[in-house]
Amino acid sequence: MEIIIRDIPEEGQDLHFDSQSEGWFRELMTDAFLDLYKKGDKASVNLHLLRTGPNVDCRGVLQSDYHPTCCRCLEVFEARLDIPFHLTLAPLYESDRQLKTESEDEDDLVMEDLEFAYYEGDRFNLGNVLREQIILAIPMQPLCFDACRGLCQRCGVDLNKNPCDCKREEEDPRWETLKAFKTKI
Numbered sequence: 230m231e232i233i234i235r236d237i238p239e240e241g242q243d244l245h246f247d248s249q250s251e252g253w254f255r256e257l258m259t260d261a262f263l264d265l266y267k268k269g270d271k272a273s274v275n276l277h278l279l280r281t282g283p284n285v286d287c288r289g290v291l292q293s294d295y296h297p298t299c300c301r302c303l304e305v306f307e308a309r310l311d312i313p314f315h316l317t318l319a320p321l322y323e324s325d326r327q328l329k330t331e332s333e334d335e336d337d338l339v340m341e342d343l344e345f346a347y348y349e350g351d352r353f354n355l356g357n358v359l360r361e362q363i364i365l366a367i368p369m370q371p372l373c374f375d376a377c378r379g380l381c382q383r384c385g386v387d388l389n390k391n392p393c394d395c396k397r398e399e400e401d402p403r404w405e406t407l408k409a410f411k412t413k414i
Contacts, residue, residue: 230253230254230354230355230356231352231353231354231355232278232285232352232353232354232355233351233352234280234283234285234348234351234352234353235351237278237279237280237285238280239280241277241278241279241280242277242278242279243275243276243277244274244275244276244277244278244355245273245274245275245276246273246274247271247272247273247274248270248271248272248273248293249271253356254272254274255272257356257359257360258270258272258293258363260360261359261360261363261364262293262295262363262367265295265296265297265367266293266294266295266296267294267295267296270293270294270295270296271293271294272291272292272293272294273291273292273293274289274290274291274292274359275289275290276288276289276290277289283319283320284317284318284319284320285317285318285348285353286315286316286317287314287315287316287317287318287358288314288315288316289313289314290311290312290313290314291310291311291312291314291359291362291363292309292310292311292312293309293310293312293363294307294308294309295307295308295309295310295367296308297367297368297371298371299371299372299373299377300370300371300372301372301373301377301378301379301380302373302377302378302379302380302387302388302389303380304373304387304389306371306373308371310363310366310367312362312363312366314362315344316344316345316346316358316362317344317345317346318346318347318348318353318358319345319346319347319348320347320348320349321347321348321349346358346361373389377389381393381395383395
C-alpha cells in the first residue's frame with residue numbers, strides 16, 4: 230500500500246488494517262511469515278502517521294497469530310506476536326556526494342538506526358515497512374513454552390510427552406577433578 234506524503238494531514242493520520250477485510254494486508258502477512266501464517270490466522274495493525282516537514286513519524290502496533298515450530302521439541306504451536314514499533318522515514322539522499330560525506334562519519338549501529346528508514350520520491354510503501362517489522366520481531370528460536378524439555382538426543386522421544394528409556398552414560402572420571410575446582414572471585 231502506497232502512502233503519499235503530502236496526503237498525510239498536518240494533525241496526523243490514524244490507520245487500521247486487519248487481515249480479515251484487507252486483501253493486501255493478508256497477502257503481506259503470508260509473505261512476511263511464509264509458512265508460519267495460516268489461512269485462518271488473524272492479524273491487525275493500528276498506526277499513526279505524522280508528517281514533520283519532509284519526514285514521516287510512523288508509530289504503531291502490529292498483532293498477529295502465527296504457527297512457529299518449537300526449536301526444542303519440533304512441535305508446531307500457535308503463538309501471538311505483539312509488535313510495537315516506531316519509525317522515522319526521511320527522503321533518500323539527493324546526491325551521491327552527500328551520501329558519501331555522511332557515510333564517512335558513520336560509527337557502529339545503534340538502536341536509533343533501527344528506527345530510521347528512507348523513502349524515495351513523494352511516497353513510501355507501507356507494506357515494506359510492516360514486513361520489515363515482522364521479520365525483525367519473529368523469534369529466532371521459538372519455544373512452545375519456557376520449560377520445554379525437547380527431544381531425547383539418543384532416541385528422539387519428545388520428553389514433554391513421554392519419558393525416555395535410554396540408559397544414561399556415566400560421566401568420564403577424568404572430569405571429576407574439574408568438578409571440584411572452584412574459582413575465587
